[in-house]
Amino acid sequence: MRRPIVAGNWKMHGTRADNARLVEELLAGLPDGAAAECLVCPPFVYLQEVGRLVRDTPIQLAAQDVCAEAQGAFTGEVSAAMLKDVGCGFVIVGHSERRWIYHESDQLVARKFAAAQAKSLVPILCVGEQLAEREAGRTEEVVGRQLDVVLELCGVAALRAAVIAYEPVWAIGTGRSATPEQAQVVHAFIRERIGMRDAKVADATRVLYGGSVKAGNAAELFARPDVDGGLIGGASLNAEEFLAILAACGSR
Numbered sequence: 001m002r003r004p005i006v007a008g009n010w011k012m013h014g015t016r017a018d019n020a021r022l023v024e025e026l027l028a029g030l031p032d033g034a035a036a037e038c039l040v041c042p043p044f045v046y047l048q049e050v051g052r053l054v055r056d057t058p059i060q061l062a063a064q065d066v067c068a069e070a071q072g073a074f075t076g077e078v079s080a081a082m083l084k085d086v087g088c089g090f091v092i093v094g095h096s097e098r099r100w101i102y103h104e105s106d107q108l109v110a111r112k113f114a115a116a117q118a119k120s121l122v123p124i125l126c127v128g129e130q131l132a133e134r135e136a137g138r139t140e141e142v143v144g145r146q147l148d149v150v151l152e153l154c155g156v157a158a159l160r161a162a163v164i165a166y167e168p169v170w171a172i173g174t175g176r177s178a179t180p181e182q183a184q185v186v187h188a189f190i191r192e193r194i195g196m197r198d199a200k201v202a203d204a205t206r207v208l209y210g211g212s213v214k215a216g217n218a219a220e221l222f223a224r225p226d227v228d229g230g231l232i233g234g235a236s237l238n239a240e241e242f243l244a245i246l247a248a249c250g251s252r
């Protein structure tokens with residue numbers, strides 16, 4: 001059984017006061033026995049403080065990015081060891097905003113994935129096609145390539161301690177989510193692609209969907225057999241919405 005994950009990617013939003021309020025509201029509304037693991041991904045500067053607020057609670061701490069290098073003269077970068085040091089368990093790598101706005105290559109993303117795992121952080125590897133790629137029928141080619149570069153560098157067994165997030169770029173922040181069927185098709189493709197190397201790993205790997213997930217569409221997305229939760233942007237900044245998305249995974 002794959003335990004679902006609902007992760008809130010706060011992106012570059014919030015203040016110390018906003019974060020404290022949001023965490024307080026989340027903790028107040030979090031049910032006992034939620035089916036899903038619950039993660040929040042604050043900006044770097046707030047990790048330590050949010051980490052303190054969620055310590056000994058069911059909310060786990062994740063970062064939004066990591067440096068591919070272990071340490072050294074890399075001004076402005078944050079290492080995996082530092083993230084571990086302030087209490088992160090997970091880190092997003094290869095978010096489309098990093099790939100497209102900051103020109104991160106598949107190779108750099110794969111090295112970030114490896115750097116995270118070297119410090120026992122669980123990477124959440126984002127993959128996804130742009131609108132023009134989908135319209136050209138290239139979704140599987142693009143997502144397959146993004147995945148393969150990581151599998152080549154790290155090996156399929158590395159996915160035992162990783163999570164994948166399928167985030168079609170055209171669905172992020174646009175209010176236009178993939179339909180549950182569109183998501184399922186790509187999630188099944190991802191699982192098959194992993195399964196070509198190792199069927200057991202493919203079966204155990206959690207594949208989250210991200211892109212305009214809201215309280216109103218979460219349940220139908222999460223009901224698809226290969227959708228193991230969500231990576232939530234805008235809706236994760238509102239406790240009521242985020243808790244409703246978490247509840248859409250059910251209870252256990």
Ligand code: 13P
Nearest residue numbers: 009172173211212233234
């Ligand atoms: P939205 O939920 O705002 O579309 O963002 C999705 C996302 O990029 C999460 O990483």
